[in-house]
Amino acid sequence: xxxxxxxxxxxxxxxxxxxxxxxxxxxxxxxxxxxxxxxxxxxxxxxxxxxxxxxxxxxxxxxxxxxxxxxxxxxxxxxxxxxxxxxxxxxxxxxxxxxxxxxxxxxxxxxxxxxxxxxxxxxxxxxxxxxxxxxxxxxxxxxxxxxxxxxxxxxxxxxxxxxxxxxxxxxxxxxxxxxxxxxxxxxxxxxxxxxxxxxxxxxxxxxxxxxxxxxxxxx
Amino acid sequence: xxxxxxxxxxxxxxxxxxxxxxxxxxxxxxxxxxxxxxxxxxxxxxxxxxxxxxxxxxxxxxxxxxxxxxxxxxxxxxxxxxxxxxxxxxxxxxxxxxxxxxxxxxxxxxxxxxxxxxxxxxxxxxxxxxxxxxxxxxxxxxxxxxxxxxxxxxxxxxxxxxxxxxxxxxxxxxxxxxxxxxxxxxxxxxxxxxxxxxxxxxxxxxxxxxxxxxxxxxxxxxxxxxxxxxxxxxxxxxxxxxxxxxxxxxxxxxxxxxxxxxxxxxxxxxxxxxxxx
Numbered sequence: 001x002x003x004x005x006x007x008x009x010x011x012x013x014x015x016x017x018x019x020x021x022x023x024x025x026x027x028x029x030x031x032x033x034x035x036x037x038x039x040x041x042x043x044x045x046x047x048x049x050x051x052x053x054x055x056x057x058x059x060x061x062x063x064x065x066x067x068x069x070x071x072x073x074x075x076x077x078x079x080x081x082x083x084x085x086x087x088x089x090x091x092x093x094x095x096x097x098x099x100x101x102x103x104x105x106x107x108x109x110x111x112x113x114x115x116x117x118x119x120x121x122x123x124x125x126x127x128x129x130x131x132x133x134x135x136x137x138x139x140x141x142x143x144x145x146x147x148x149x150x151x152x153x154x155x156x157x158x159x160x161x162x163x164x165x166x167x168x169x170x171x172x173x174x175x176x177x178x179x180x181x182x183x184x185x186x187x188x189x190x191x192x193x194x195x196x197x198x199x200x201x202x203x204x205x206x207x208x209x210x211x212x213x214x215x216x217x218x219x
Numbered sequence: 220x221x222x223x224x225x226x227x228x229x230x231x232x233x234x235x236x237x238x239x240x241x242x243x244x245x246x247x248x249x250x251x252x253x254x255x256x257x258x259x260x261x262x263x264x265x266x267x268x269x270x271x272x273x274x275x276x277x278x279x280x281x282x283x284x285x286x287x288x289x290x291x292x293x294x295x296x297x298x299x300x301x302x303x304x305x306x307x308x309x310x311x312x313x314x315x316x317x318x319x320x321x322x323x324x325x326x327x328x329x330x331x332x333x334x335x336x337x338x339x340x341x342x343x344x345x346x347x348x349x350x351x352x353x354x355x356x357x358x359x360x361x362x363x364x365x366x367x368x369x370x371x372x373x374x375x376x377x378x379x380x381x382x383x384x385x386x387x388x389x390x391x392x393x394x395x396x397x398x399x400x401x402x403x404x405x406x407x408x409x410x411x412x413x414x415x416x417x418x419x420x421x422x423x424x425x426x427x428x429x430x431x432x433x434x435x436x437x438x439x440x441x442x443x444x445x446x447x448x449x450x451x452x453x454x455x456x457x458x459x460x461x462x463x464x465x466x467x468x469x470x471x472x473x474x475x476x477x478x479x480x481x482x483x484x485x486x487x488x489x490x491x492x493x494x495x496x
Binding site for chain 2: 068
């Protein structure tokens, strides 16, 4: 007996890396269903506020709904507080929004990246129901298991168990971080069938945000 | 106004077919300090005269951004206005969420009018005591609407509401025919001049007025609704004073005889009905 399955995995991988004065958020642009490609040109990245960017992989229908929901809530915040939401504030809002649907979750695996109120890079990583943590870097999606070990090796994040708390941001420069992202996507593209086609990179720093798009293997 | 036996309830008609509570609500608008709105084909400007409850307090906010493409200026019970602004903001957000497009200004005015009408037909409610000038930009250009507590709304090229607004209206009546082709800067100057008419002798400075503008430039880029900062307003006021001298005094003489509201001393607030302070 076939039952309507409300979820579908559209594949793809998202990554974010936080630096001392910048944050790099990247996601591939392939949209798949099953073993087919629906489009090679789909952005998984949403600009929620000027220093806050969300990348989400998973079911893109839920991702779109989640992005719209957050954008509307951000506008309400702006009206009430007369300023755009900061990244840590958006991080909490995203967590609450996800948990609100704890019993029919958004099938979205999120990575939120931006600058905190001090101008330092911050990355927040989530599960589908809102559990979140601030880290120095993270990957989510179908290629995440291929990328995280490489990021762990390159970025040497201090253990959160060490006291006093160590700074999670990487000492790499912005250009080095962008190169690392490109390398790590190239590697994941080789073995993950759902990751490839194009890579969209958004870099946020004190002067604003810029976007880079590079080609990935299309097979 | 006149007390009579048909004015207790908003749901009681008078024998002459009037709803006095609604009319009294419109009186509250006339007590508020002045606001003016004007528009060209591509831009709409709102300006408000700031009045503070006392010299010790800050002035009340009378101009609110409702969405990137629209804003309101209000006169009357500003608390009612704040609540209505929140409603308008939420309507715009909901429309954009569902249709992925900005709520057209005429529909925004309509939603507000329908909300106001409900309060004229429920025995447990009272009409909102605030008049709103709704200015915005949509696909069909710039628009300006006036929403009254009665639930009526009208589109205007230029309008003024609040105390001593007749002086501003007289000024606008003389000049509105050219407004469609005015540049944004010309609109702002006229808005400030209209507000100046309502100040009746008091000096116009950037601290006693607020101005906001929304529009689409010639190259197609949209200038979202935002308040103009005090420094720029002062520059415009200074440049206006450099060029004109005394047409203001002629308008003031005819305005004082046409007003039916109470005369107020300079400096005391007229934004709130007595119950609000």
